[in-house]
Amino acid sequence: MTHSVASLLAAHRARTAAPVETIQTTFERIREVDDPAIFISLREEAAVVREARTLAATADSSLPLYGIPVAIKDNIDVAGLATTAACPAYAYTPDRDAKAVQLLKAAGALIVGKTNLDQFATGLVGTRSPHGTPRNPLRGDLIAGGSSSGSAVAVATGIVPLALGTDTAGSGRVPAALNNIVGCKPSRGLVSTQGIVPACRSLDCVSLFALTAADAFAALQAIAGPDERDPYSRRMALGALTAPPPRLRVGVPRQNDRIFRNDGQAEAAFAAAEQVAQGLGARLVAVDLSAFFETARLLYEGPCLAERTAAVGDFIASEAQQVHPLTRQIITGGRAYSAVDLFRCQQRLLELRAVAASQLAKCDVLMLPSIPKPCTLAEVEADPIGINALLGTYTNFANLLDMAGLACPVSLAADGTPYGVTFLAPAARDAELASLAVAFQVKTQLPLGALGVRPPSWWPPAGGVRAGEIEIAVVGAHRHGMPLNHELTTLGARYLESVWTAPDYQLFLLADAEPRKPGLLRVKVGSGAEIELETWALSAEGFGRFVASLPPPMSIGTLRLRDGRLAKGFLVEAQSVVGARNISSYGSWPAFLAAES
Secondary structure: OOOOHHHHHHHHHHOOOOHHHHHHHHHHHHHHHOOOOOEEEEOOHHHHHHHHHHHHHHOOOOOOOOOOEEEEEOOEOEOOEOEOOOOHHHOEOOOOOOHHHHHHHHOOOEEEEEEOOOHHHOOOOOOOOOOOOOOOOOOOOEOOOOOOHHHHHHHHOOOOOEEEEEEOOOOOOHHHHHHOOEEEEOOOOOEOOOOEOOOOOOOOEEEEEEOOHHHHHHHHHHHEOOOOOOOOOOOOOOOOOOOOOOOOEEEEEOHHHOOOOOOHHHHHHHHHHHHHHHHOOOEEEEEOOHHHHHHHHHHHOOHHHHHHHHHHHHHHHHOHHHOOHHHHHHHHHHHHOOHHHHHHHHHHHHHHHHHHHHHHOOOOEEEEEOOOOOOEHHHHHHOHHHHHHHHOOOOOOOOOOOEEEEEEEEEEOOOOOEEEEEEEEEOOOHHHHHHHHHHHHHHHOOOEOOOOEOOOOOOOOOOOOOOOEEEEEEOOOOOOOOOOOHHHHOOOOEEEEEEEEOOOEEEEEOOOOOOOOEEEEEOOOOOOEOOEEEEEEEEHHHHHHHHHOOOOOOEEEEEEEOOOOEEEEEEOOHHHHOOOEEOHHHOOHHHHHHHHO
């Protein structure tokens, strides 16, 4: 079964899987997971299957989200489905989609349902809903985080590979951290918030949950863009994924600003993230977070709270008993502030932005713990306000300071506890953050969500395969630093990336070959091993010359990669490996050579 957006797209386009089958699998997975608190409303399976069948019959498979099942947080409008914001008394049924949903559908996505949330998107814990608390699939005693709890759990459990949430104070990053998935909080205004129940309208962002950073960014590309119906929309260039630049300056908290609440595992996880960054060639720079923390306090401890009151305060005043007590307490608290208080707050915010900017100038990107520590259901029950505030330590300031953010998994403890970091940068640098997160996932090779599936071990290079070029995968002596690499480079080949095959191959040490080289044998689908290799780009002329020079028993065939993509690559026939040593367990030719040395 495929899991990620990229692997599903590849399967749909190669016709090894159909959108109809994917939707049927999605609903089967919903029944398997059996957590009624994930979705507030589900579409009828038959209706979504019909949409998938129509899509396959009429749409272009090159659509960026062709046949991808998506879940939508239930404060975002989907035409014909009730929008409740997790408050049944507030429910209404829109006749048009939110702009982000409209763009998802135009990109080929299929909407399966509306997900649970902390009521009125007010909370980071995921427990403030009359529809129950979604289960954390990694550790049952942990919260799933909020407010976008259902969307995060739907992705982590493999129900859907992509879900929309919202993020005002951290609702798209905190649940990602607690579910071992990616949470993308775009720059404010990059994605339209038209058709979304507002929390703090000037700060609200549509967020995206995915298993990989590359998937999240692909979806962001599909829904980004200005919208004349959204007064907070901004026109920004999004850019593309690239390999991280050399000597990247990564800002990290100075020692006094490292808050882990005595969680040694959390502290060790962040130290591990620093090592990963350095392993990617980055230089760590200590940053003073004082101004960031003071900014964060403005969101819930000052007159900024009045914007939440302006959004739904009138409804709460008339339907007080229909609202969660903590939600009611927080939102109605905005009435305690005056216009004078608000202007003073705005002036202080400008001062803090200037101080924060001076700290950000020290680095290219900021890397912080996504949350101080994972928290349990029992801790939230004992101290619901305090734990919620703790979870927002590293998130509440981002939108006030006009920053883009992306939460990325970094480690899993032996007991399943997830830990992650968030990359932050000034607005309009979303592609840089996603590129760094992709590189982190390549480096850590953590299982995705709660699925136990590893991410692709590649990141998109700058430019990728160009027009007129052919991609070729090499497994052995033609790799970087290997004896036959010159046969590629003299033909003008460009290195692209390191990738893994699907588990459909076995690797053998070919007998009597000089120099020593491996042979990759295709076996029954799913019955082999995943083998790491490299891809290179050759001109069509260079590719033809290269293939013509290959000696037996080598030949060029079509390889299936872990993420579902297809690439030309070296293969051998079964008769060529009779009696040869099977070295598949090493995972790659370099690993075998290292073990033999």
